[in-house]
Amino acid sequence: MTPETIERIRRMTLDRDWDQFHTPANLAKSISIEANELLECFQWSDEDYDIDHVKEELADVLVYCRNMLDKLGLDEDDIVNAKMAKNEAKYPVEKARGKADKYDKL
Known part of the structure; x- marks a missing residue:
């Protein structure tokens, strides 16, 4: 914004x-x-x-x-980047690519 x-x-x-x-x-x-x-x-x-x-x-x-x-x-950048880091760890590309499964189901 x-x-x-x-x-x-x-x-x-x-x-x-x-x-x-x-x-x-x-x-x-x-x-x-x-x-x-x-x-x-x-x-x-x-x-x-x-x-x-x-x-x-x-x-x-x-x-x-x-x-x-x-x-x-x-600060929106701080909180979004902190959350993105968590999401990236929970949903690694090699496991999550093309899937809509929750992280504990990958």
């Missing part, structure tokens, strides 16, 4: 005095709610969906995730 976009999200929250509502628990709930609204876009078809609606719901998820990163003082 560009610094300008991050600042725009922060400004939206600041200008409206919404930080008071942005507890980690509330943000986690909001992320889950918006993720379910994203899932709803695919409720009746894996192929016939409204891409504009998908983009809106995905944006909502990302905005709430950005707010949670800020609230917890986390």
Whole structure:
């Protein structure tokens, strides 16, 4: 996410005095709610969906995730790279390539 976009999200929250509502628990709930609204876009078809609606719901998820990163003082690159290192260890290419099995089934 560009610094300008991050600042725009922060400004939206600041200008409206919404930080008071942005507890980690509330943000986690909001992320889950918006993720379910994203899932709803695919409720009746894996192929016939409204891409504009998908983009809106995905944006909502990302905005709430950005707010949670800020609230917890986390850096997205740090936490994503830490998780990727764990996933790469659990799913080595030679065992996982082309498979959807959980790591303990490889």
